[in-house]
Amino acid sequence: MTDSKNNTECRRCGICCSKGGPALHDQDASLVGGVLPMEQLLTLRVGEMVMDQPLGKVVPLVEEIIKIRSAPGSTACMLYDDAAKTCAVYENRPAECRELLCENDERLKAMYDKDRLCRRDLLPEGHPLLEIVEDHDRRCSPRKLTSLARRVVSGEEQALEELGEILAYDANLRELVPEKSGLPAEAMDFLLGRSLDLVLAGIGLEVHHEQGRTVLRKSPVRL
Structure with a gap:
């Protein structure tokens, strides 16, 4: 058995993708409008009640978040193809997707609430x-x-x-x-x-x- 804490590569199993699209950070700004058209994005505004994944509970937002939308009628990221186990933008995927490993979320936790994009940035x-x-x-x-x-x-x-x-x-x-x-x-x-x-x-x-x-x-x- 491998030590999940030492895993450094995405296995492309789709577990993370099935839980929803990532929030965008400053380093993702260049993707918006090209790789990520405006209609694929969703803004969650200050004061909305949302699920904080690292905390595992529903909390009111204290800062704006822009994220990739979920597929209609699903919690999965709209860019994830479950049947093929592929991501439509994998080679240009956002920072959270690059950092998150489903068996070891320490890297995601380290950057989760830092340098998030908001509409004023775009x-x-x-x-x-x-x-x-x-x-x-x-x-x-x-x-x-x-x-x-x-x-x-x-x-x-x-x-x-x-x-x-x-x-x-x-x-x-x-x-x-x-x-x-x-x-x-x-x-x-x-x-x-x-x-x-x-x-x-x-x-x-x-x-x-x-x-x-x-x-x-x-x-x-x-x-």
Whole structure:
């Protein structure tokens, strides 16, 4: 038997890839837009509840993360082909993929929360979409959503009205930006982060629209 702690080479077994796409770091910036098109990326914003893999628990994000999206209906990285056990960008894979060995995660832990890319790194000052991104963050921050949701659950009608307006703004923006910019609709998960329905699902609330009203129902947390 080999000592897993001494393994230094990826066995390409796919175990890591099946658990989700990697977060991107500064050294991955050159991949974005080429090897990794915008529509393959997802932004997780400050305040969202996410699974911290090294800690093994759900925590609120304290800094923004950009990662490769999961395949539809799956937890696996969208660039991983399970049948062929191959990665579509293996030779140009991101830093986390290069560092992570499924039998020895020490190298990943050492760099996991360091030098992470955020949208401002990729949309510099003056970028035509940056103003939209920043306005959306102000109006639709996950922390604000969490606060409003708690007030809604406690029965505050005013909070429900405010939350309904925010949800409508987010949905409209996700339709308007692709229409005006020519970007694919899938790129909105990078520009604006996950849809607000999914952000609320992360704190255990489902959004329903019934007869012109927004209704929240408690549900199991989905991440």
